[in-house]
Structures are given as C-alpha cells and as structure tokens.
Amino acid sequence: MNNKILNELKDHQETLQCVIDTLGDDIATACEMITSTIKNGSKVLLAGNGGSAADAQHIAAELTGRYVKDRQPLPGIALTVDTSALTSIANDYGYEHVFSRQLEAFARPGDLFIGISTSGNSPGILAAFESAKKLEVKTLGLSGRNGGKMNGLCDLNIIVPSSITARIQEMHILIGHILCTAVDDLFD
Template structure:
C-alpha cells in the first residue's frame, strides 16, 4: 500500500461518514438533552478505539470548542484498576460489561467503538447496557457485524480498519460539534 492509496481509502470512508451526517447531528442533539438532564455517557473500545473513547469523554468533561460546564462522561477503558481486576477475576470479555452494569442507568448512552464490530468484550457491554435499559450507539466498520446488530443505532463505515479508525476520530469531533450546537447558548458560555 502506498501513501496515496491509503489516503484514497480514507477519502472513501470520509465520504461515507459525510452521508451519515444527519445521524451524527441527531446523536448530538439527543446527547445534549440527556446530559443537560443529568444523564451520562459511557464509552469503550479496544486499542485505538479505546483512545477514541477517551477522546470523546475528554471533550465532554473538559470542553470541545466552547467554554461550558462539564458533563458526565466515562471512558471505561481508562479505568485501569477496574479493567485489570475484572479481567483477572471474570475474564477479559467482562471488562466493560461489569462497568456498564455498575454505572449505566436507564436512558444513559453507551458508546461502543470497534473497527471490526466483533470484539467479545464490546458485545458483552452491549448486552449489559440493554439489561440496564441504556441506549447503545455503535461506531463500527463495515456491515454486517455483531455489534451493529446489538446496538440501538450504528454509525458503520466502509473501508480498511485503519481508515475506519481515522474516520471515527472525525466522527467523534462531528458528534461534539453537534452536541455543543444543541446546547442552549447559556450552557455554551458557562465555565
């Protein structure tokens, strides 16, 4: 693969993301309502997708574009003591599910990021979210995949895993744009 072919692949994946802009806008509006009402977002992924989960929660707890109050968002993959203890005691497929069971409440949003859509620990987290009556949003690679089948809504992107992961960062930023745009002006200026 050359640099040019890599970028050509990314171009196609980003075009598919652009086509899903209405979904990202809807998610941002929904998330603004949820977090303003005291709900929370939980996010998880493995490897690079873990980094994207952390990135998303950091933008919500910190700030994305505007100074504003912090909102409740937890990256389950960054809870290293919980992850390692749960993996040791219950198996790696339970590292996110047990945390979802502990933290998710009815109506909360659980965002699961995976380029393959087939990671057992994310599938178990989706099942745990359903039991908690939380909403599952999945960022995945190409359809069909098991995670997309379990999610309430999915942003599935075509392409090589590396291109999907790169586009997922763009999707995270787009979600933050939509989220902050949906906040009342007073909340966008609060610090």
C-alpha cells in the same frame, strides 16, 4: 509527495466521501442521542479496545474538558482507563466482562453507552451492549466493515463503509468530533 502518502490521502478521501454520501442521517440521529442525554443530566459512557479505546478516551475528554467552547464540564466516562478495575475484572471474570461490569456499576436508565469496535464483533463491547440493554441505557455503536454482531445490539450502529481499520478509526474520531460539536451547540 511520494505515492504512498498520496495513496493514503486518497483512500482517506474516498472513505470520507462514502461517509458523507451514506451516513449523514445516522450521524444526525447520534447527535440527537448524545444531546438529549446531556440535556437530561445523564452520563455518556464509552468503551473500545486498542485504537478504539483511545477514541473512547478522546471523546470522554472532550466532554469533561471542552471541545471548542469553554463550557461546563460534562459527564463523559471512558471505561477503558481504570487499570485496577480492568485487570481485576479480567482476572476474576474474564476480559469479555471488563466493560459490562463497569456499566453495571455506573450506568443508569437514561445514560448513553457508546461502544466502538472496527469489526463490530469485539466480545467485551458486545457484552457491554447486552448489559446496557438490561439497564435501560441508550446504545450507540461505531463500527466498520458490515457492522458485525453489534447490528443486533445497538439502538443505532454507525457502520463506516470500509474494511480498512485505519480508515474506520479515522472516521470514528471524526464522528466523535461531530458529536462533540452537537454538544457544544447546547451552550451559549
């Protein structure tokens, strides 16, 4: 195996070990947040930009389709997929409002908004958290670095202890899969 590949794998392993050592309780709390949302018949809405948008869509798909268990479809909505809404809102209100406007349209008290930003400072995600609070929607952040401005806006911000975007995103999708496992465990 060449050194570049080995270094990438070791870096991933080190980040994963930090997550194991420091974030277990936060991940357990996040699992409780999503399972209580589903048990109460409420929705999970997700958003992110770039790779984080892909993660939001991935998690939503695991809910509406299935993760591991063959179970009923669940209300997981990625706010990143409607190109007409994204472009019209960006054009009329500014890109920083593409997620907050959709939350205002779809979210209700008791729903859960999961905002994903590796920096914790994405303006559109921050605006969405502000809207979610006004709507009495529970908020879960997945971030990295030092958590950024999301720290003051989320009910819980899970901060991956890394400054490397790739490592942060790898842990975000792992955490997303753990959330989906918790949801699957609700069903026989």
